[in-house]
Each structure stands twice: as structure tokens, then as C-alpha cells.
Amino acid sequence: MKKVHGDFLIGAATAAHQIEGNNTNSDFWAMEQMEHSAFKEPSLGAVDHYNRYRQDIDLMAEAGLNAYRFSIEWARIEPEQGHFDEKELEHYHDVIRYCRSKGIEPIVTMHHFSSPKWVIRQGGWENEGIIEAFKKYCVYVIKAVGSELTYVCTINEANMGLQMADLVRTYMKNMKQDIQVGVNPEFYANMKKTEEENIRVFGTAKPEDFLSARTEQGDQLIMRTHEAAKHAMKAICPHLKVGITLSLHDFQPDDDEASRKIAQKEWEKEFIRYLPYITNDDFFGLQNYTRKLIGKEGVKGVPEGAEITQMNYEYYPEALEHVIRKVAESLEIPIMVTENGIASTDDGRRISFIKTALDGVAHCIEDGIHVIGYMHWSLLDNFEWQMGFTKTFGLIAIDQNTKKRIPKDSLRFLGNYDWRID
Template identity: 50%
Template sequence: MRKFSDDFMMGAATAAHQVEGNNIYSDFWTMEHLPGTVYKEPSLDAVDHYYKYKEDIQLLVNAGLNTYRFSIEWARIEPSKGNFDQNEIEHYRQVLRFCHQNNVTPIVTLHHFSSPKWLISEGGWESDSTIEYFGNYSRHVVSELGELIPYICTINEANIGKQIEKIMKRMMAGANEKKSVKKQESVDVQVGLNVDLKANMEQYYRALGEAFGIDPRNVQTFISPRTDNGELIIMKCHEKARTVIKEINPNIKVGITFSLYDHQALPGGEPFVDKEQHEDFLNYLPFLQEDDFLGVQNYSRKIHGPDGVVQPDENTRVTKMGYEYYPEALGNVLRFVAKHWKKPIIVTENGISTDHDPDRVEFIERALNGVYQCIEEGINVIGYTYWSLLDNFEWQLGYAQTFGLIAVDRSTQTRYPKDSLSFLGNIKKAGLHGLKV
């Protein structure tokens, strides 16, 4: 029985704002506490990973895993423009050192959705000035911590703003036609950013403008619907960070991550698939040619017919998030990406929200079968990090979603590893023994 190579990176992922707690200088913290907020609840202490990171990484290690993808929080490092907090640098230095002490490969993300509040007040992700700001932040982090970071994802899901824009347009069209918005449409983005038009958006945006001290029409967070100019700014930020990183430490492997669905066509749906694949991924390729690896993030598929996206029927197996339960999507996406990308690929996110852990075990088994088959076909997949290590703050959806390999009682912050954690670890320790390859 063949197995994953010993140097294959296998582990789990988190994002700072979703797990650390008390990210008080970030735009998300501001939005969570606004009158009329669209967030179901504030992040507050989250799951206290800021203080309990050693316990959490140790649980990963004890399971037999060797990789941890996490983000460094820009709002902690630079809480006000141009002022860098050395205490926060030292915190992340300790996280990185703990990884190395335990033979865990750290994959660091420099930006995972949340931004400093001051950045949004300066124009946010539609402002050319953000390119220089992001470069300055990247330079500071890598100058201080680069020797401890083998892999950097500059930006998480660089295409998310464009995906949200498309969702908003579809929902507006449905509302204008007086059609009901189905569950799959209201939870359409792969990360739990619930774009619910029923909220009183006028009141919310008025409060948003006041909070950031600018015209509410100019509040451009990373997850705001994005213009073509905003798309270009994101990619220029990536290029700027890559240049800075390579100047300081050329040994660091630099990449970026994208949210990618497995787009499938029924007869007549092929033009829709071609369009989605171009907008989700192919359009970005010119900006990635000097990258060392690509981060692929996938949770489900979309089926397209002659009239566009075909919604799952009532008999379709779905996850707690409302996605179709379809672990095979990951292998299909890797094959699509590999047609256009010959350098290494890391699966930086793949997972399922469910309260029934055997469903998670099955999902992991089937998804990793797909990864293994892709490797056998010659596709250069070098790592897999499940989303997520911990049940955490799922953005606008709060704490109800459960993606984690580890449950957390937030009243005591006690950790409860799930069977799926040891299952994933056993795959790493024993290859694919017992899996149906």
C-alpha cells in the first residue's frame, strides 16, 4: 500500500481573528460592536488561542501531525499607522519557535481577512496607498521573524471580494424578481461570510461610516464587494509583499491562496463554468508567475446548467453551512489548477462544519483519497492543512459553526479533541493504510 511521503506536510489551519481573541484594533472588532451590526455575536475572547497556542499546537503534535498554518494579525503588529508593537512581534516569535521545537512546519499567512482599523479609515482595499502600507507591514514582520518562517501566504483568498460581489448581484437579481433566496445562496462564500440582504443595511452602513470616520460609501474592508481597481490593488499588494520578502530572505517560499469551487457543467452550462473558472482563478495567473507555491482552498462544488447555478434539491446531503457534502470536489479542483500551474500546491483549507464527527472523518478520508490520487497522477501537491484546528469564530455567523478538529467549551476554554483529529494524524503517521485508493 502506497502512502504519503514522509516530508508531506499535513496538519490544520486557523486565522488569528477567529481564534486569538480581543483583536481590538481590527476592522472586524469595530464592525462586530456597531449598532445594528450584521454579526450574530462579537468575537470577544474567541477561543483564547493567543494564550493557549502551546496547548493547541501540542494537541496537533500529539495526534501525529507536522504542519500548522496560522495568520499573523496586522492589527496587533501595527495597531496605529507606522507604529509597530514589539511585544506582539515577540508573541508570534514564541509561536513560531514552539512550532520548530516540536518539528511542526509553520505556514504563515500575513493577511487573513481582518485589517487594522486605521487602514480602512485611510481608504482600505480600494486605495492605492494600501499597497505601500502592506509592503511596510510585510517588511517589518519578515525582518523580525523571517528566519523562523519557511512558507508565507501573503493574502488569504485573494478572490473573495469578487466572489462576494457576484453573490450580491445574484441576490439583488433574485430580490428584484421577487424570488425567495435559498439557503445555499445566503451562505454562498466558502468562509461563512453571510451576506443577508434582509438586514437593515442603511442603519448599519451609517454606523460603519461613523466608526471609521469616513463616508460609509468609502468603507472598503477586505471582504467588501470589490471593483476591478480593487482587484488590481490586492494583486499589487501581493507582488509588493513578495518582492519585500525575497529581498530580505530569498529562502522563504512565497505564495497566495484562492477560494476555488469545483465548477461542474450540465449540458448547456459549459459557458458558465468557463466564466467562473476565469474569474475565480485564471484571471490572476499573470500576477503569480514569480510565486513559489499556490494555496488551494475548497469546500464544495457548484453545478451549472443552461440558466446558471443549479441549487441542490431537498434530498442533497449538505453540511451545517449549507454546502453540498462533496469531498471529491478537492481532487477535481487540484486537477483543474494543475492544468495551469506546474509549481507546488498546498491545500491550505479544506473541511466541513458538522456536529456529527463521523461525517468529518468520512469527509477527510474521501478528500485525502482525492489528494493522494492527484499525487499519483503527477500533480505536485506538497501539503494539506484541514480547516480548522479548532471550532472558532466564523465571522458573521458567530460561534455556531463547527469546523474544528478540536471542540472548545468557551465558558471554560477547555479543549476537547475530536476523533477526527486522531484520524487525520493516523493518516499522516501511517500513510493511506486502510483508505480506499
């Protein structure tokens, strides 16, 4: 097998809100505190990465990783519109400098799901004003730290809103069926209470946070926001390599024409539709966790008897290689795997997942596909959004009482994988 070059980036990824703690000016913090919150529990101090980032970066370096993808939290940098916090900017500047001092490439994501609360009060990610607001935030950050960065991701999983819209449509369809047969008669009553609380907190019954079910217009707005931010940042620091990340599945159709057509339609909706916005980017951030089987009626469930993760995804690390190859058919820019991993309490299965996934990456490189890095999700067991702290994706476990870091065997396995240097 061809070995990859020594400048190949191999590391782990995180998101600020999930690990830092006390992100009090963000929309997610506000939603977590609500009486009718959809969150299992609030993030509170999360895993205190805000104060312990040096320790966490040390563990990465000691394990042999050479890259760290993390996000800068907009709600910390600009807690109120037009008010930028220099102290918070300096915090992230120090994270970047500390990565460099440890031989770790800092890969910054400017937006990873959470937004300032004021953004949502102004219409959120369905409001045309998001383009200028996000651009100003990016410009402020890059003017200060851009000279010390190489890779910047503008927006994490920019296509997540349309995926959420599909989930909401399915959920609402099922809920209506349940209500008709009397299974869940309190559904609409609870929804009404939530809307009333949203009005008090966000000024609207249906706040448009980044993970809200996206409209077609809103989906295009996100990509226009990406373009505007990219051009603005590169105008300040032309050396920057700027891209975006998308959540992609390995669509596998049954062996018939109807299934193949449905799989192609799903792929076009999840990836092809974004090509006009990303073809001229400097790299593409590819994020994959599993496959989806497609039949004549559409997406099928996980095969009976298949191993599943804590997220109820099928354990299928082979998906990554398949998706890289599929992306490369339409996109010529370098590919960085910005997320790939599993939620599991069995670290042995995580190691097996990593090995199979990285073998797939190596096969792609051997065939001439330009893959420049692999970021495992996640560095730390963390706050998994609405599911709280119950899902363990991390290479490092966290004692929630003491915040003690407990490196797993998978961390060192990833950092010492023997094909990464030629």
C-alpha cells in the first residue's frame, strides 16, 4: 500500500459549545435553560476545555497527532451585535499559538452550529442580514489571527438544515398519525407552550437557529454566507486555504433502476446541489459517519442484526472510502476528512473503526485522490447537543465530577497509525 506524505494532517475535531462550557451568550445556552427545553440536560461547564485546552492539546501531541480542528465561538467574540470582545479573541489566539508550539496544525471552524442569541432574535439563518453579520465577525477574527492559520472552515455541515427538514417532515407525519389514533394527544399542547416560551426568549415562536429545518431559500443563504466570508477572509490573508464542510452519507441502492434513481436523487440533494458554491474553494471538508441503504420506496432502516452505535447509526466504517471516491468524481479540489467516528463505550470497536476508515483513506490516496487530512470526531467525550452527555464519541474520556482527562487507547492508535509518513 502506498504510504501518505509526512505533511498529511491527522488529528481530531471538536466544537466550542460542546466542550468549552458556560457559553452564556449563545442560542443553544438559552434553549438549554428553557422550561420546555428539548435538551436532555444543559451544557453548563461542559468539559471545561475553555480552561483546560493546554492539557488537551498536550495529550494530542503526546499521542502523535499533528492537527486539531476546533471552532471559534461567535457568541463569545460578539456577544452583542457590533460589540467585539478582545479578551475572548485573545483566548482563541492563545489556543492557536499553543497548537503551533506543540507542532499541531490549528484548523479553525468559524461557525459550528451555535450562534449569538442576538442573531436568532434578528431572524437567524433565514434572515438575509446573516451574510453581512457573519462576514463582519470573520473579518474581525482573521485580522487578528489569520497570519497564524493555514486552514479555515467557514461553516460546519452547511447542509444540515435540509437534513433536519427531512427528519422534521417524517416526525410530524408520524406524530399526526399518532394523534389521530390517540397515542399522543398532548403533542400540540406542549408545542404551544414551547412557542410561547420561544417568544419570551427569542422574540419569535419559531427561532431559526442553525439546526432548524431549513427552507430552500435559507439553504442557499447559508452558501452565500460562506462565499461572502471566504472572499472577505482571503482579502485580508490571501494565503488562507478556506473551505466548508458538508454532512454526507454513503447511499447504497438495491440492484434495480428505481432504487438507483432514488439514491442519485438523495446524493444530488446532499452534495451535488452545492457544487456551484464550493468548486472554487481551496479544499472541501468531508464529514461521514455511516451509510444509508436505498430501496424502491426510499431510505431503508438499518439491516436486521447489524451492529449499531449509541447514535443508532449502523457501524460501517467502509462508508468513508466510498464517499471520498464519490465526492472526487465531481470535485477536483483537495479533500479533508473533517469528521468521522463513532459513539461507543467500546473503545476496541472505535479502534477497529479507525483502522478500517484510515485504510479506506489510504486506498483513495493510492488511487490518486487528493486527500490532505483526517480529523476524527471527537477529541473528547462531550456535550452531544440535545442528547446531553450520554453519547461518547471521544478519544479521551472525561470524569464529569472532576473533569479529569482519561486518554483512551484509540487516541494513541490514531496518532501512531503507521501509514501516515512515507
